[in-house]
Amino acid sequence: MPTDMPMHKPMPANLDDTEARVLLRRMLDAAIAASQPALCIPAALREVQAATGNPARGRLIVIGAGKASAEMARAVERNWTGPLSGLVVTRYGYAAPCERIEIVEAAHPVPDAAGHAAAQRMLELVQGLTWDDTVLCLVSGGGSSLLPLPLDGITLEDKQLVNGALLKSGATIGEMNCVRRHLSGIKGGRLGAACHPARVVTLLISDVPGDDPRDIASGPTVPDASTCGDALAIVRRYGIELPERVLDVLRSGRGESVKPGDPRLARSAVRMIATPQMALEAAAGVARDAGITPYILGDSLEGEARDVGKVLAGIALQVAQRGQPFAAPCVLLSGGETTVTVRGNGRGGRNVEFLLSCALALRGQAGIHGLAADTDGVDGQEEIAGALIGPDTLERAWAAGLRPNDSLDNNDGHGFFSALGDSVVTGPTLTNVNDFRALLVLPQGPDRANQAN
Incomplete structure (x- = not known):
């Protein structure tokens, strides 16, 4: 972790939505700073x-x-x-x-x-x-x-x-x-x-x-x-x-x-x-300082973005509901480069496609928050690095008249998260160690939603 990163006081394990988002963004910023x-x-x-x-x-x-x-x-x-x-x-x-x-x-x-x-x-x-x-x-x-x-x-x-x-x-x-x-x-x-x-x-x-x-x-x-x-x-x-x-x-x-x-x-x-591993280790250091145990699942995960989203959501759900293979609070970190086979005409972005698929698989499970972004500040061809998800992502989307499954089918992750105000914009980061993904699992109550669309 770079020596000039700002120091923060430890955060409680049971964070509210705003604190969870702040922590996730601090982890992304640390990953980017470590590869400058x-x-x-x-x-x-x-x-x-x-x-x-x-x-x-x-x-x-x-x-x-x-x-x-x-x-x-x-x-x-x-x-x-x-x-x-x-x-x-x-x-x-x-x-x-x-x-x-x-x-x-x-x-x-x-x-x-x-x-x-x-x-x-x-x-x-x-x-x-x-x-x-x-x-x-x-x-x-x-x-x-x-x-x-x-x-x-x-x-x-x-x-x-x-x-x-x-x-x-x-x-x-x-x-x-x-x-x-x-x-x-x-x-x-x-x-x-x-x-x-x-x-x-x-x-x-x-x-x-x-x-x-x-x-x-x-x-x-x-x-x-x-x-x-x-x-x-x-x-x-x-x-x-x-x-x-x-x-x-x-x-x-x-x-x-x-x-x-x-x-x-x-x-x-x-x-x-x-390298991506160096960036993930820097993010892991931020998590530890906040009292959250980090687990680096891999620095070279590949595959269709929507499929990787489902798999990592499944691991996060097992943590939240069964305490396996890790106990909450923890954060699941990964890097690599997923792919998107374009079939729709949306605004694209492999990290936002990963997140949209992940949110659908999580089905509003309480206590799980996520961030995915490209460390160069550009996800696909958009001047947007990525986005954030939380337990209320699907509920807010439905309330706004969005249909998450349709957005995924249209490869329109950027359109979906932009409409929710959940895009992550860093501007040019002047480095590039590929995708950064973090799923934060906090101890919480039962899931908050039972349908995906």
Whole structure:
């Protein structure tokens, strides 16, 4: 937990609704604070400086992409003692003021021309480097969309179509990034290979289940053992319709990524500086300080958001009604990245879809409150991080004329929670360690509702 987090007096275990919401929001804030680049970058930079010498041999070139990359770049400028230059691309609205590293903003989750131009410039920037030079690559979640550089024969419009289709398909983040790596001129180790013979040090803020470096921004500087055949199988598995010229890249093998053992990556090192587990542990510390026992169920839960909502609701109900497997008061914490197979035309959001499904499964059970949010501040394509639920969520929805089941069927979690005033809005958090979920179970009386719609 970061040392600059404010201290709070312990709260009673039997909290009222307002106190429960305050505690849940404090846990989210702690998770976000623990993964801030300003906290994570300095120690990593000391290792880089020790490896390159002081004063450093050769140039230091900083490149990177992701929702946290601009804030990472600012932390580098504040903590690096020698000269440096570079280029980093981040999401619109996520820029941070830098003096020596150029910050470019581009679109996410569907790429645009600004990201395309930035990716081309980044490859040009690392041409002609020497053995004495060092490339510091700052990578966080969102980089796949922010560095769209199609392979020859594919257009930016094709990449936009592919991204949109993948987002709606229900594929996992690992599956989506496998496809992206094999259609890109910069991902799947290609950016790292372009830096050869310079030393490459990649600092990662993980937003993916399992913290696999290949899946964070689709691994622009790390080797990739997956194949075009793997990517083609994913496209077929989910029935994703792609232009014939895109399919040809996969069928022909022209999209093969840089494989393990490639000599161009022999001087490449990777360090994970912030992860979902670190964020969950920070939230757990806040719960303990409040007298609530935390249980981290996992930092890499995947699956359909509505299905995960039902499962975690079932565990919370067992705690509330049976005292198993844990006793109340407690909080069930989890991270990872769920998916949404889009069938409706609502405003979407995987965290709000999880919460709406969870609320329906809880059926107004007294004493259970929840919060789910994306730690980057954007759930889906909305400038809303997530939402809150409580024992009265369904009752208030019915009173407002909402039909929760219909909202879920329409993939309209954001519309549902916005109408109730239960959205969680953080603004740009300048970091990204993926989804944060917390179900707070307090000792209470019987459930307050007996129907779901």
